[in-house]
Amino acid sequence: MVTPEKTASAAGLRLANIDALRGFVMVLMLLDHLRETWFVNYVVTDPIDANTILPIIGYARFVVSFCAPIFVALTGLGVYLFSINHTVEETTAYLLKRGFLLIAIELAYLSPLYWGIVPQPTFWLQVIWCIGLCMIALSVLMRLPRPALIGFGLIVVGFHNLLDPIRLTQGDALFPLWAVLHQRDTIALPFGFVTKTTYPILPWLGVISLGFGIGNWFRPDVAPDLRQRRLLLLGFGMIGGFIALRLLNIYGDRPWHVVDGDAVRTIISFISMTKYPPSLLFLLPTLGTGALLLALFERINASRLVAALAVFGGAPMFFYLLHLTVLRIFYHSALAIWGPNNGKAYMFDSYGWVLVWYVALIVPLYIPTAWYARLKRRRRDIVWLKYF
Template identity: 75%
Template sequence: MAGSVSIASGPFEAAAPARAAPAARVRLENIDALRGFVMVLMLLDHLRETWFAHIAVTDPIDAATILPAMGFARFAVSFCAPIFVALTGLGVYLFSINHTREETTAYLLKRGALLMALELVPLSVFYWGIVPQPTFWLQVIWAIGLSMIILAGLMRLPRPALITLGLAILCFHNLLDPIRLTPDDTLFPLWAMIHQRDTFALPFGFLAKTTYPILPWVGVIVLGFGIGPWFRSEVPAETRQRRLLLLGFGMIAAFVVLRLLNVYGDKPWFVVEGDPVRTVISFISLTKYPPSLLFLLPTLGGGALFLVLFERIRESGVVAALAVFGGAPMFFYILHLLVLRILYHSALAIWGPTHGTLFTLDNYNWVFVWYAAMIVPLYIPTVWYARLKRRRRDIAWLRYF
């Protein structure tokens, strides 16, 4: 990225100094590359939602019945949301280096509110006509926006207290799992948004689906903010990489130990007699809604390792290509959802429903075919937009997308 760098704050970027040192470009380009990597992975999941919606995906998935390809793909795309939210917290810290606390607070409040509005309209509307009743999906963009608003208050805590809070949420929020409210309870909508994935009614026949209950994601964004000092310009690359490697391998090791013990952090895994592949799928089948402790440990740990990898292979064209997606994440997010909705409704209009009221494909391999076919067509406009943002920094609204 010539001449300037982007500091990631979720789906938006905050302008860094106009002339960044080469070391800073290297330090921050790997963040863009990691964000781009998870955006590319996310496309696989949304293609599955578009063309294979007739196959129900439970949470966690049922290893005894799931198609093996879907089981492993589900695990791969599990890295997307945790890494993206953690990078949001990291990006906020990097933004705060060159801005006052008041400016950072205003940034978080405005961007967070805008993200929440975008999730309601137009992103939720993209799914109308696929689901039977108009629903406002409180998904990852909603969760990031609300987490940013909460972080605006929490970042005033001393860093040790902030990290302790993030770790406490990450490690112990599963203790709240037994608390289940029903629609008859007064606090049901609030609890559904905090920790219980559920659906509640809205006026005029609308529904709200809390796909991403907020509490665990607050812990993730807080921890992302907490490791921000590792990415300051005065921290040697070797020191940063050593810390990230210890963090990454430590979280993955903790996952393996806790998963083998099978006592806390997620629903138990099981051995599928005579089928080692499905046994492995059971081991890596983890609860995403809300994300369990065991869901977050390997995904966040893997994210730390990928940061090191991308920094070490920074000279390769792969990092630069992924950084393009990561430099314009909201543009890519809206673009790919819009394209998928157009393709879906076009297919439905031409060929009609193939499974109930849905148009679906009969073989999951078609998802991978579409995945390979869409990467380049989506990459071209994303490159154009990323370059436009860098070239026209005088147009403020371009930074929002």
């Protein structure tokens, strides 16, 4: 007999594993942003040139590549779970408010964090901007029947690489729109400002739609065993599809190649896929691994690891803004104290120092994030807290 207590317990496990996965990718994100802060003398192009890249950077990049796809998919899933207990109108209002807020944060706060480092004031249209636009679009897409929404997501994710040959240039009528949708580029603005479309949104629209589309797997009335079987099949299927398609080397990303006499660099070539915009082969293993981790975290939910990760995942926007702000303060402090040691920048000459900082910052960043996560749970009467 299924009692209310058992139902509530299952729901807690179901939601905690989502927070744990979200927290997992946030912790990984810290490693990438530390590299950008202290190790920018090794600029990571996209895709990585396996012949020249520092091997540890090549492997580290692959690890952190899981962050954006999983987080965007979880955003769609989270919206579905929100919609269960809210009307379509309430969900639409939430998506529009949150979407425009994220865009404002990207333009008014996150981009200026980098001014003084880049040669001219630049508005970086990165992942927060991208998620904001995707949420606004999802306010319309979610009204589609579920099969149509999933079909839309599959078509966009699976076939958007067919659009790669389309390249527009400054002066073309549709260049700004295409740069936002599918072509990572720079758009000139008045008064000497520029904007860089780091995260073209079209493929991400497919990802957030698929995240919303599988949301009914996480309804309270779905048995955990059934949900986990579905997630395992989905995860292994996507990873298997990636391996098969990558070996064929005919579609989904730029070809990989064998580096003569160097197995390490050959592997780097195989796992180096295009992120801007994310290729089909970039999304298959990252989203597939995300599905496997969702199943795993639900099965080991009682562990301390899952509980700790769920803290980061319970306040993701707070952690995102906090760690980027802390890294900017550290960087400018180091630059002011010691001055540039590589051109106009201050940076480490060994990636090992990036790892040292990574370990050193986890606990200090965990403490305020845990406080804020508890505040969100305790003060549900403060409406604006749910947007951060």
